[in-house]
Amino acid sequence: MQLIKNGSFIEDQFVTVGDDEALPEGAAIVSLERWQAERETLRARNAPVGVRLKSGQEPSVIAQDLDKLAVVALEFPAYRNGRAYSYARLLRERYGFKGEVRAVGNVLRDQFQFMIRCGFDALEVADNITPEIFAECAGFFTAFYQPAADGKPTVLSLRQRLAARAQAAG
Amino acid sequence: MYRYDEFDQQIVNERVAQFRGQVARRLSGELTEDEFKPLRLMNGVYLQLHAYMLRIAIPYGTLSSRQLRMLAHLGRKYDRGYGHFTTRQNLQFNWPALKDMPDLLAELATVEMHAIQTSGNCIRNVTSDQYAGAAKNEIEDPRIVSEIIRQWSTFHPEFSFLPRKFKIAVSGTPDDRAAIRVHDIGIQIVQDAKGNIGYEVYVGGGLGRTPMIGKKLTDFVPKEDLLAYLEAVMRVYNMYGRRDNMYKSRIKILVHEIGAEEMKRQVDAEFAELKKAGTLHLPLEEVARIEAYFRPPAFEDLPNESTELNKAVLADPDFANWVKSNIAEHKVPGYAIVNISLKPIGGVPGDCTSDQMDAVADIAEKYSFDELRVTHEQNLTLAHVRKKDLHAVYEALKKHDLATANINLITDQIACPGLDYCALANARSIPIAQRISERFADIARQHEIGELKINNSGCINACGHHHVGHIGILGVDKKGVEYYQVTLGGAADEKTAIGEIVGPAFTEGEIVDAIEKIVNTYLGIRTEGERFIDTYRRVGIEPFKENLYAAH
Numbered sequence: 001m002q003l004i005k006n007g008s009f010i011e012d013q014f015v016t017v018g019d020d021e022a023l024p025e026g027a028a029i030v031s032l033e034r035w036q037a038e039r040e041t042l043r044a045r046n047a048p049v050g051v052r053l054k055s056g057q058e059p060s061v062i063a064q065d066l067d068k069l070a071v072v073a074l075e076f077p078a079y080r081n082g083r084a085y086s087y088a089r090l091l092r093e094r095y096g097f098k099g100e101v102r103a104v105g106n107v108l109r110d111q112f113q114f115m116i117r118c119g120f121d122a123l124e125v126a127d128n129i130t131p132e133i134f135a136e137c138a139g140f141f142t143a144f145y146q147p148a149a150d151g152k153p154t155v156l157s158l159r160q161r162l163a164a165r166a167q168a169a170g
Numbered sequence: 171m172y173r174y175d176e177f178d179q180q181i182v183n184e185r186v187a188q189f190r191g192q193v194a195r196r197l198s199g200e201l202t203e204d205e206f207k208p209l210r211l212m213n214g215v216y217l218q219l220h221a222y223m224l225r226i227a228i229p230y231g232t233l234s235s236r237q238l239r240m241l242a243h244l245g246r247k248y249d250r251g252y253g254h255f256t257t258r259q260n261l262q263f264n265w266p267a268l269k270d271m272p273d274l275l276a277e278l279a280t281v282e283m284h285a286i287q288t289s290g291n292c293i294r295n296v297t298s299d300q301y302a303g304a305a306k307n308e309i310e311d312p313r314i315v316s317e318i319i320r321q322w323s324t325f326h327p328e329f330s331f332l333p334r335k336f337k338i339a340v341s342g343t344p345d346d347r348a349a350i351r352v353h354d355i356g357i358q359i360v361q362d363a364k365g366n367i368g369y370e371v372y373v374g375g376g377l378g379r380t381p382m383i384g385k386k387l388t389d390f391v392p393k394e395d396l397l398a399y400l401e402a403v404m405r406v407y408n409m410y411g412r413r414d415n416m417y418k419s420r421i422k423i424l425v426h427e428i429g430a431e432e433m434k435r436q437v438d439a440e441f442a443e444l445k446k447a448g449t450l451h452l453p454l455e456e457v458a459r460i461e462a463y464f465r466p467p468a469f470e471d472l473p474n475e476s477t478e479l480n481k482a483v484l485a486d487p488d489f490a491n492w493v494k495s496n497i498a499e500h501k502v503p504g505y506a507i508v509n510i511s512l513k514p515i516g517g518v519p520g521d522c523t524s525d526q527m528d529a530v531a532d533i534a535e536k537y538s539f540d541e542l543r544v545t546h547e548q549n550l551t552l553a554h555v556r557k558k559d560l561h562a563v564y565e566a567l568k569k570h571d572l573a574t575a576n577i578n579l580i581t582d583q584i585a586c587p588g589l590d591y592c593a594l595a596n597a598r599s600i601p602i603a604q605r606i607s608e609r610f611a612d613i614a615r616q617h618e619i620g621e622l623k624i625n626n627s628g629c630i631n632a633c634g635h636h637h638v639g640h641i642g643i644l645g646v647d648k649k650g651v652e653y654y655q656v657t658l659g660g661a662a663d664e665k666t667a668i669g670e671i672v673g674p675a676f677t678e679g680e681i682v683d684a685i686e687k688i689v690n691t692y693l694g695i696r697t698e699g700e701r702f703i704d705t706y707r708r709v710g711i712e713p714f715k716e717n718l719y720a721a722h
Binding site: 055058079080081082083085086087089093094108110111113114115117118136140141142143144145146147148155156158159160163 | 175177178180181184185187188191192208209291321322324325326327328329330331332405408409413443447449450453455456459
């Protein structure tokens with residue numbers, strides 16, 4: 001597994017810890033269950049903490065804690081299970097989460113661009129993904145119909161801009 | 171018709187390039203068939219029994235002559251000289267080679283067409299009324315909102331991996347030709363007391379294993395909020411739709427399990443949030459930009475009666491039959507809507523040769539403002555023909571075996587590809603439709619029987635819409651033998667109903683006789699001018715059952 005964050009292949013600073021493992025000194029990602037069970041201790045911690053949500057654990061359950069979380073990792077149990085696309089948009093657009101939203105699990109190259117559009121800024125990908133493949137897949141499309149979490153201008157806004165320019169030119 | 175601007179074209183071109191790369195990875199062996207599957211399924215490529223099949227989107231069923239000529243050309247170059255029009259107004263090619271598909275799609279893109287989202291668990295091609303812009307009681311042309319939905323749903327980043335496929339249909343008239351109540355979302359264009367146009371939204375209709383009629387979630391969504399409303403429905407479905415069992419993953423099951431009231435509550439809550447965010451607010455200038463493409467063509471000022479037409483009807487009885495069944499009333503005096511049957515006697519419903527496509531393109535260019543429609547009943551429609559040209563149009567169609575006078579009659583059947591093509595099917599459906607067509611070939615008898623819709627499906631997935639046929643035929647497999655189960659009383663219009671099973675299934679040898687018995691029962695008990703479906707609604711299933719199984 002490799003981690004791509006904001007387009008760069010980087011060393012993962014976070015350790016994903018199992019529910020019965022001891023917490024490391026540094027940055028850690030825990031399950032929702034562990035977060036809920038040890039919430040007070042984890043909130044008081046100095047090292048950064050992230051929570052990993054399974055499909056079915058929606059972001060509203062941690063909405064009150066987002067100010068304390070550095071990472072929310074959203075699980076794709078299978079490429080076909082697209083729930084986490086909605087979760088990522090809710091984190092960004094509804095709850096205004098500014099930390100890292102990480103895609104973990106079954107993350108296919110052909111889905112990178114959809115994920116980025118929905119607000120994922122970190123992707124945990126298979127080892128065969130090279131920077132060239134990432135660049136190609138993250139940039140398949142250069143025009144977008146829908147407003148999403150990436151704030152890219154939509155086709156509609158570009159049309160309006162063109163129309164305004166045409167009008168200004170008389 | 172809508173024309174692509176630079177952005178629409180760019181997105182389609184980028185899709186062709188992307189798919190070319192994916193096909194190259196499959197052909198080089200870098201991708202296994204399993205890994206390739208989700209990718210091809212996003213682009214209408216299915217693996218059938220014998221070969222790959224490609225499904226091309228015909229958004230809301232509208233085609234220009236130029237586009238139809240391109241489909242004819244693609245059929246000759248990459249297939250076996252024909253294509254198949256589907257119940258979702260699309261076109262399927264059954265025999266193209268995978269290595270050719272990127273080139274095929276590149277050619278298709280030159281006429282502003284694509285195969286995007288014609289399969290996969292995403293929002294599929296939006297379907298609509300084939301009489302759009304021509305129907306008398308139309309509140310607004312449904313193609314405007316259909317095109318807006320096409321754009322919004324194309325490569326939607328959040329909704330490309332839904333629990334299951336998702337189908338949206340739009341109707342602009344109170345009488346529903348788009349079967350909106352058996353779609354995941356059905357949109358009925360309505361007008362409020364102040365004259366504002368908006369949308370009534372039905373959610374959770376569908377056929378398949380568990381047929382359900384859509385529930386009305388709202389009476390009125392204002393125009394500028396439609397995309398926010400649709401996004402709210404989609405988000406609730408994406409988050410809460412079942413993913414544990416593919417047969418329980420459609421939105422109809424979610425609506426059924428939580429109830430329409432709860433569904434409405436969740437959608438309303440999400441809708442309120444999305445409205446607050448405001449990013450999906452649809453500016454009326456954009457609606458106007460798209461609406462401009464669907465302005466009425468330059469209709470002539472004509473008398474409503476045509477002496478040429480009246481004379482030809484008297485002189486040519488075959489033409490008279492065709493006028494009686496295939497012509498519908500147009501909103502403009504002196505014009506008519508022409509339905510072209512793709513159901514010749516003994517033929518394969520929906521099949522059309524490349525030569526026929528070229529012929530229809532020429533006729534549309536000459537007589538119907540250069541455009542035509544595909545219907546969900548697998549026929550074609552010329553929306554705006556002068557009444558005085560009807561005979562010439564008929565003669566031109568006849569030369570290409572396209573003048574069958576059977577629209578809405580017993581031989582105008584819907585049929586899925588069935589076991590002849592499909593990997594899912596349990597039984598053949600095309601040959602059954604062909605035998606029924608041959609049994610009732612006599613045109614006078616068909617007209618005597620009147621409106622009667624027979625829908626054939628080769629398996630429980632119901633691609634042939636058997637649940638909503640006045641007579642539905644479902645192929646089932648019993649220990650390796652094909653049997654056919656019959657339902658009665660289904661309908662897909664504004665009085666949508668799911669048909670009722672009449673009794674034990676029939677063998678291939680018995681099924682045509684059984685259909686004939688049902689028809690004869692109807693003829694014996696109908697009142698003056700009563701259609702089959704009306705008789706059924708009046709008397710129920712019992713008389714049909716008694717006659718059918720009396721001898722057994």
